[in-house]
Amino acid sequence: MTIKDTIAAISTPMGEGGIAVIRISGGGAVAVADTVFRSKMKLAEVQTHTVQYGHIVDPADGERVEEALVTVMRGPRSYTAEDVVELSCHGGLVSVRKVLELVLASGARPAEPGEFTKRAFLNGRIDLSQAEAVMDLIRSKSDKAFKSALRQVDGSLSRKIKSLRSQLLALMAHIEVNIDYPEHDVEELTGAHIRGETSEALNQVRGMLSSARQGKILREGIVTAIVGRPNVGKSSLLNALTQENKAIVTDIPGTTRDVIEEYVTVNGIPLRLLDTAGIRETADIVEQIGVSRSRGALAEADLVLLVLSGSEPLGEDDRKLLDELDGKETLVVVNKMDLPQRVELDEIRARYPEDRIIRISVQAEEGLEQLEQAVTQLFLSGQVEPEDMTYVSNVRHIHLLQKAQGSLEEALEAAGSGVPIDMIQIDLRNAWEELGEIIGDSVGETLIDQIFSQFCLGK
Numbered sequence: 001m002t003i004k005d006t007i008a009a010i011s012t013p014m015g016e017g018g019i020a021v022i023r024i025s026g027g028g029a030v031a032v033a034d035t036v037f038r039s040k041m042k043l044a045e046v047q048t049h050t051v052q053y054g055h056i057v058d059p060a061d062g063e064r065v066e067e068a069l070v071t072v073m074r075g076p077r078s079y080t081a082e083d084v085v086e087l088s089c090h091g092g093l094v095s096v097r098k099v100l101e102l103v104l105a106s107g108a109r110p111a112e113p114g115e116f117t118k119r120a121f122l123n124g125r126i127d128l129s130q131a132e133a134v135m136d137l138i139r140s141k142s143d144k145a146f147k148s149a150l151r152q153v154d155g156s157l158s159r160k161i162k163s164l165r166s167q168l169l170a171l172m173a174h175i176e177v178n179i180d181y182p183e184h185d186v187e188e189l190t191g192a193h194i195r196g197e198t199s200e201a202l203n204q205v206r207g208m209l210s211s212a213r214q215g216k217i218l219r220e221g222i223v224t225a226i227v228g229r230p231n232v233g234k235s236s237l238l239n240a241l242t243q244e245n246k247a248i249v250t251d252i253p254g255t256t257r258d259v260i261e262e263y264v265t266v267n268g269i270p271l272r273l274l275d276t277a278g279i280r281e282t283a284d285i286v287e288q289i290g291v292s293r294s295r296g297a298l299a300e301a302d303l304v305l306l307v308l309s310g311s312e313p314l315g316e317d318d319r320k321l322l323d324e325l326d327g328k329e330t331l332v333v334v335n336k337m338d339l340p341q342r343v344e345l346d347e348i349r350a351r352y353p354e355d356r357i358i359r360i361s362v363q364a365e366e367g368l369e370q371l372e373q374a375v376t377q378l379f380l381s382g383q384v385e386p387e388d389m390t391y392v393s394n395v396r397h398i399h400l401l402q403k404a405q406g407s408l409e410e411a412l413e414a415a416g417s418g419v420p421i422d423m424i425q426i427d428l429r430n431a432w433e434e435l436g437e438i439i440g441d442s443v444g445e446t447l448i449d450q451i452f453s454q455f456c457l458g459k
């Protein structure tokens with residue numbers, strides 16, 4: 001498969017919609033579009049970045065299939081950096097499919113998922129982290145994740161990585177000069193200088209990693225297990241949360257777990273709610289907890305909502321659960337506050353701080369907002385406005401950042417223990433390369449050597 005062949009796909013979501021866009025990219029994009037599009041002018045003759053009105057026709061018999069607005073964007077000033085033609089048609093599913101069929105019959109082949117973005121990367125239009133952000137964007141399940149991915153497309157992560165790398169490169173270049181010209185009158189490199197610069201870089205990497213947690217949560221959802229003995233109101237709570245917070249996306253891959261699972265968005269934060277009671281509501285609670293699936297759900301949970309009934313004293317089952325959940329991020333939800341209260345709140349307060357105990361009534365629709373606030377508070381800590389964050393939301397990025405962190409820690413340690421500076425150089429160089437992999441800079445010896453040979457004049 002060569003990069004030069006021409007690809008096409010429907011670029012707007014399938015289904016009802018005002019308009020649908022079919023995107024064609026590649027060397028033959030304009031010719032393919034000209035085969036199926038009739039207008040005053042041939043697309044091959046129109047100015048780039050202009051829109052033409054006309055009709056999509058079946059080239060076999062000239063029959064009009066659709067009305068269309070067609071945009072021609074000649075490379076490299078296009079999304080893929082290749083010639084791109086976009087056909088905007090009416091949104092009807094049948095006619096859009098028909099248009100795509102005609103396009104494919106005229107010399108384009110169906111694009112693979114993400115292939116337009118892949119081409120943008122291969123053609124050097126965007127870097128790897130931006131390409132991945134586009135993928136995240138397409139998959140993101142909440143507003144905040146969407147905004148985060150959008151910022152990354154803008155390149156805010158790339159910018160951070162790039163500036164960090166150039167700081168590292170400057171330091172490495174300094175060290176290099178010192179190695180090559182020990183008696184030269186360049187600024188002498190003290191251990192303190194190297195340590196200062198290295199720990200500055202390390203702090204930046206740590207900062208990016210600490211935002212990674214939110215990034216992960218925002219993209220995949222906080223796995224939230226609702227547990228409690230039978231009849232305390234778990235299913236009612238699940239329903240209430242689901243009704244109030246319509247999930248934006250419902251295409252969560254089905255799980256084989258026998259657990260009722262709902263996807264909701266609370267204050268922009270996606271939650272994957274698991275009603276573990278869905279397993280066997282009537283079973284003895286101890287046995288129920290023993291069920292491996294239930295345990296699995298609990299083990300997987302980022303957050304546990306332990307539901308108790310406020311209208312009854314704590315039972316042995318409740319206490320067992322309170323013990324069982326020790327060490328898990330837990331909110332204790334005391335339900336049924338509309339009924340006369342008989343639960344021993346003091347005993348719960350002895351185990352959990354006040355802000356972890358939320359009193360609600362699902363039936364009277366009271367306290368749900370406080371519960372949602374508590375969840376939000378727990379995971380965003382309310383300190384930083386998400387808008388100001390760069391989320392590192394990609395497993396590959398996190399992995400590489402961790403490696404870079406390790407390399408910088410080693411450099412720092414070496415710098416503090418009188419190791420020869422060319423040994424420190426190796427660690428710094430590793431960090432520089434690991435960071436480079438995030439943005440898809442294929443780095444080789446030659447590139448580094450080239451940079452250094454320029455820096456060390458006359459060498």
Ligand code: GDP
Nearest residue numbers: 230231232233234235236335336361362363364
């Ligand atoms: P689960 O077994 O823990 O899932 O509990 P359910 O959600 O099935 O609820 C058990 C019973 O408690 C049902 O009859 C609910 O209508 C009732 N219930 C749930 N929440 C409340 C509440 O806040 N107040 C009152 N009075 N009843 C409730």
Ligand code: ZN
Nearest residue numbers: 234235277281
């Ligand atoms: Zn239930």
